[in-house]
């Protein structure tokens with residue numbers, strides 16, 4: 572008989588892992604969450620994602636799927652129920668465009684704004700403000716990027732909705748705030764209160780403590796630190 576079990580190799584502290592987990596919860600897929608300690612990766616992770624060695628990896632039966640945005644699309648296509656991507660081809664293309672914009676532009680500029688200082692930081696803060704303003708414009712007149720319910724771009728933006736507040740608190744900056752980004756902040760609250768999302772999130776204080784304990788190392792390397 573064909574193996575149809577679903578396993579998610581993930582880590583609750585990872586926004587990329589969160590994307591995959593919420594996708595499965597939205598679809599009501601029964602899955603086993605296999606926690607990965609990223610300082611000591613399991614053989615299963617290394618075997619299933621030998622190229623990037625990162626979470627998330629979805630394992631459907633014997634088949635591994637890596638890279639969070641690809642996992643979301645796979646989950647949307649492989650399982651019935653909730654539609655994460657729009658059915659209209661143009662709308663799908665636009666959702667993919669904005670999800671990529673978040674990964675390629677919004678996250679890197681914000682991350683570097685947190686872990687640099689002086690003139691270099693000023694440059695990243697300017698970039699970050701521009702990307703957040705551009706993204707906020709996409710939300711005008713809508714509850715979620717996906718419309719009335721969350722979709723691909725909302726999942727892609729989970730780091731903005733939850734992790735950015737943690738990072739800026741630890742870094743001591745105040746980039747994403749109510750005054751400058753009222754629409755994004757309202758969206759962040761709405762996103763975090765969707766059940767599939769809140770069930771997947773760690774307590775914010777745990778994340779603050781985690782990043783605070785790694786602050787100097789991250790500042791020095793500009794990269795996430797897992798050990």
Ligand SMILES: N[C@@H](CCC(=O)N[C@@H](CS)C(=O)NCC(=O)O)C(=O)O
Nearest residue numbers: 585586587609625626627638639640
């Ligand atoms: N582009 C990847 C990024 C995934 C990623 O960066 N995962 C991190 C956790 S937040 C990871 O597993 N890092 C382990 C490592 O870099 O060694 C995706 O979208 O899935």
